[in-house]
Amino acid sequence: MQRLYEEVKRNDIQILENWHVLDLIHKDGICYGLIAFNKDHNKIKAFFSRIVILATGPAGHIYSNTTNSTNCTGDGVAIAYRAGAYLKDMEFVQFHPTSLIGSNILITERARSAGAYLFNKNGERFMTEYAPFSLELAPRDIVSRSIINEINDGFGLKDSKYDDYIELSFTHLSDSVLNEKLSDVKDMASSLLNIDIKKTPLKIIPAQHYMMGGILINVNCETSIQNLYSAGECSCLSVHGANRLGGNSLIECLVFGKIAGEQISHYDKNTKVDINSIDFDKYIGRPAEHYIEDVENLLNNIDLEYVSNSCTKLQSLMTSNVGILRTNELLNKALSELSIIKTQLLSNSSNNPNNFEYSVFHYFELLNMLDVAEAIVSSSLLREESRGSHFRLDFPLRNDKDWLSHVLVQLSNSNLKTSLEPVIINDIFPDSRTY
Ligand SMILES: Cc1cc2nc3c(=O)[nH]c(=O)nc-3n(C[C@H](O)[C@H](O)[C@H](O)COP(=O)(O)OP(=O)(O)OC[C@H]3O[C@@H](n4cnc5c(N)ncnc54)[C@H](O)[C@@H]3O)c2cc1C
Numbered sequence: 001m002q003r004l005y006e007e008v009k010r011n012d013i014q015i016l017e018n019w020h021v022l023d024l025i026h027k028d029g030i031c032y033g034l035i036a037f038n039k040d041h042n043k044i045k046a047f048f049s050r051i052v053i054l055a056t057g058p059a060g061h062i063y064s065n066t067t068n069s070t071n072c073t074g075d076g077v078a079i080a081y082r083a084g085a086y087l088k089d090m091e092f093v094q095f096h097p098t099s100l101i102g103s104n105i106l107i108t109e110r111a112r113s114a115g116a117y118l119f120n121k122n123g124e125r126f127m128t129e130y131a132p133f134s135l136e137l138a139p140r141d142i143v144s145r146s147i148i149n150e151i152n153d154g155f156g157l158k159d160s161k162y163d164d165y166i167e168l169s170f171t172h173l174s175d176s177v178l179n180e181k182l183s184d185v186k187d188m189a190s191s192l193l194n195i196d197i198k199k200t201p202l203k204i205i206p207a208q209h210y211m212m213g214g215i216l217i218n219v220n221c222e223t224s225i226q227n228l229y230s231a232g233e234c235s236c237l238s239v240h241g242a243n244r245l246g247g248n249s250l251i252e253c254l255v256f257g258k259i260a261g262e263q264i265s266h267y268d269k270n271t272k273v274d275i276n277s278i279d280f281d282k283y284i285g286r287p288a289e290h291y292i293e294d295v296e297n298l299l300n301n302i303d304l305e306y307v308s309n310s311c312t313k314l315q316s317l318m319t320s321n322v323g324i325l326r327t328n329e330l331l332n333k334a335l336s337e338l339s340i341i342k343t344q345l346l347s348n349s350s351n352n353p354n355n356f357e358y359s360v361f362h363y364f365e366l367l368n369m370l371d372v373a374e375a376i377v378s379s380s381l382l383r384e385e386s387r388g389s390h391f392r393l394d395f396p397l398r399n400d401k402d403w404l405s406h407v408l409v410q411l412s413n414s415n416l417k418t419s420l421e422p423v424i425i426n427d428i429f430p431d432s433r434t435y
Pocket residue numbers: 019020021022055056057058067068069071075076106209210231232233234246247248249250251253
């Protein structure tokens with residue numbers, strides 16, 4: 001971060017803090033800037049620009065159990081989608097097998113590679129059944145599914161406050177392993193939970209961790225909208241396929257962040273956009289003052305308690321119906337319930353006098369979360385097979401014959417449209433997965 005900060009200073013780059021991007025200014029597949037909301041003053045402003053790079057990060061907050069922070073609401077993905085950009089691989093949502101119940105703090109894979117075991121309520125090391133060779137070190141999707149299977153089959157342990165869980169046990173490990181390899185886990189358990197992991201196992205469940213899908217980009221970080229680029233977790237070049245390997249996600253930030261920067265460096269930063277020559281109304285589809293008026297009216301008529309309850313509804317729906325195990329029935333139900341949540345949210349206009357002004361942007365975040373959720377559900381419904389992190393109980397096998405394709409999602413005439421794009425394999429063909 002220090003290096004980044006130095007570069008920002010050296011290049012005299014202006015940072016605008018507390019501006020929340022709402023939408024892109026665009027017309028006929030070309031991006032001309034963005035509209036943002038100032039969280040301190042509740043004001044909306046249009047920013048015209050030759051280039052926009054969306055690097056808004058993950059969308060994990062659409063699930064109740066996630067290792068992501070609460071601001072991971074998929075804004076960039078939803079913003080690009082509403083402007084007509086293609087989204088790709090949205091059905092591939094990674095769940096990390098070991099997060100603490102309650103807080104969803106991630107317990108590093110290092111714990112299992114140092115020798116920690118997973119136990120069910122009978123004290124059985126159940127991974128021997130699901131992945132006899134790799135055991136606890138099988139890929140994230142397999143360990144997560146195994147844990148959920150154990151819990152669903154009644155082999156989870158009961159907690160008085162939270163849902164059933166599985167134990168991650170370190171009690172058989174030597175002091176030197178705990179101190180040399182897992183001192184951070186040991187310290188965290190001791191300070192946060194008042195637990196000595198040498199004596200007491202951790203209570204864990206899987207939690208949403210990473211989105212393999214996102215805004216479709218090419219190797220130059222260009223999206224399907226002219227002048228709109230993307231990098232980081234909100235983008236998707238499919239570098240991770242259907243299932244990211246641990247430790248690899250920073251490719252999207254470091255490698256593609258650099259590429260995006262290089263790509264746009266040929267634009268002369270001294271040539272300012274002539275704002276007066278741009279007809280703002282044309283690019284947002286209605287007169288500018290109406291847009292701003294509408295949003296300001298909206299801000300005065302939001303019941304944030306209602307927004308918060310709708311958000312919780314969305315999160316539990318996504319967790320129960322669009323999580324680790326999916327079926328046609330669950331996904332269809334999710335799709336219709338999402339539509340109800342959205343319709344009710346858009347028509348709700350009861351002001352709550354207890355609103356805390358600063359947090360009205362949660363309304364916009366929720367609308368983004370609903371768009372992202374809809375894209376995930378629609379892609380998951382279309383992919384009638386199981387691959388990587390996407391597991392369909394009604395289509396449990398991988399089907400390379402019919403499904404070596406990416407699912408693309410696009411908003412077209414106000415409707416979500418899905419399409420398929422073949423996976424191009426030049427080198428290594430997919431093999432069977434045995435662990
Ligand atoms: C617990 C945990 C552990 C991880 N460990 C690893 C690891 O060991 N190795 C690895 O490779 N990866 C790891 N990852 C994944 C990796 O951290 C993320 O993929 C990566 O940080 C995403 O970076 P990003 O820049 O795309 O998004 P972020 O770092 O989330 O940055 C996005 C930025 O955009 C801003 N933003 C969002 N919406 C808006 C809006 N509407 N308007 C204005 N600004 C907005 C946000 O405030 C934020 O500052 C881990 C993730 C988690 C959650």
